[in-house]
Amino acid sequence: MTTLDPLTAAGRLPAGSPAPSAPPEPRPEPPRSRLAGVDAARGLAVIGMIVAHVAAADAAAPLWQAVNGRAAVLFGVLGGVSLALMSRVALRSGDPVSRAGLRRRVAVRAVLLAALGIGLVPISSGPMVILPVYGVEFLLVLPLLFTRARTLAWTAAVWAVAGPLLSFALRSRMEVTTLGGTIAPSDLTSFSAAGEAVVRLLLTGAYPVLTWMPFLLAGMAIGRLDLVRSAGRLIAGGLVGATLGYGGSWLAVDVLGGRQALVDAVAPVAGKLAVPADQVLELLSSSSYGTVPTTSPAWLLTATPHSGSPFDVVGAGGVAVAVLGVCLLAARGVPWLLAPLGATGALALTLYCGHIAALALVQDTAAIGPWPVTAMFVAGAVLAASGWRSLAGRGPLEALLHTASARTGGAR
Structure with missing residues (x-):
């Protein structure tokens, strides 16, 4: 059965004449299910860090x-996803003014x-x-804000291996006397401290x-995809990365x-x-403070959380990608x-800073036990986020970042 164009049916065009081409429809905005999945994954990251x-x-x-090290990695990957989502409009338009404005916005957020x-x-x-590190990373990726997904993915993959090797080589020639840490106000008091x-x-x-x-770069590559349709691929790819990281480490160390x-x-x-010696090794393999020891190259074969070895980077990154895929899939089926997770993720920065400040006020948890206190922190964070989200929208710190960066970048 042939359906006539309305203009032909009305007699305004001869029968059989081609109908005038309709103007192209504007590309729809990203569906809410994708944002809900990303927010839910970010909520899991916040709860994991708590x-x-x-x-x-x-x-x-x-x-x-299970959460040690991996929650922070998930947060890092999602930071890259957020940057990619922010840059989508400017990337499609190719407008140099829009791109320059976005770079200013990201730079302000970084600072x-x-x-x-x-x-x-x-x-x-x-x-x-971890926030100072995120700020530095945001500044470093400014030249890559509009890079293609494939280039970002390959850069992340190469960096995941080359970065730890270069770190080991450089630190082997240094005298490192402290473990962990980032940067404190006291570090800004002199040039040597800085x-x-x-x-x-x-x-x-x-x-x-x-x-x-690599976590931020991988997140940026993922954010370039159609996240709604890519959930299954992200789960599969994440599981492959986790297997290569943790399974490869087990093979190298234990086999x-x-x-x-x-x-x-x-x-x-x-x-x-x-x-x-086995007892000391077990202790050192339980967690780390950001780097592997430099006493032997064999440390690069481990997948200790927070160690930054190639196997840790690939394994933890794979887990983060798989978790994101699961959240995106769940957002389509059971939004x-x-x-509650989405509300928690939407206030991630406020809750991250808030729980550190609240934890400093808790003097002694021994009488209660760490897990009851943890449960109270998690429940308080989820309930506060859900209430604030429904009443006020953006979290206070999120609103501060948005307002300051939008004014600088010329966005609303």
């Missing part, structure tokens, strides 16, 4: 071990994140603040830019003889402490189930 910080006294617990993180360090009672802080941010700290950049090299590396320390 668990890692508040329940640190019970580091042997399976849940703590504010770094400043906020530096101000948060003095009140932190233990958690190592120089040491820069080295800490880039190379030797808790979240060294040299080994954390191909890497463990003996590690035992030999810790033998001098074990001798001084008068404890078995109502993700509403």
